[in-house]
Amino acid sequence: MTKHVTISPEEAADRLAIRELVEAYAHCADRRDAKGQMALFTADTHFVVYMNAKDPKPSQELHSREALAPVFADLNQYAATMHFLGQTTIFTLTRERGTAETYCMPHHLTINREKRGLMIAALRYADQFVKMDGVWLFAERLLYVDWLEERALS
Secondary structure (H helix, E strand, O other), rough: OOOOOOOHHHHHHHHHHHHHHHHHHHHHHHHHHHHHHOOOEEEEEEEEEEEOOOOOOOOOOOOOOOHHHHHHHHHHHOOOEEEEEEEEEEEEEOOOOOEEEEEEEEEEEEEEEEEEEEEEEEEEEEEEEEEEOOOOEEEEEEEEEEEEEEEOOO
């Protein structure tokens, strides 16, 4: 068990702001707000997807905020999504930079005529954050898919 120490109000505010950034990403994804989602990243962001978390070779690697548009637009193939966020563990935090890992289980609903399906992914995000003009943004987001589950719905 970790021993907790007193933190400053500024650090507490930064920790809350980082959690709210992570939550805003999920909220924008579920609302199909790609522009809002993109605004959570630095202009020169680095976004990497590992569809197999055990494979060191990424499935996709992007190097700018604009490059994120088709990734976020890809969610439009689903009738609905719901991202359940787990813990966000902050590993490092200074006044202007931070790192964390977040667990997420997005649920993706597909409807094909009368058939409904659900794909659930077990994801981990390894994030690097930067504080710019008083606002926390994603500077780098590595998405690791630990497993996928697909099931038919009644």
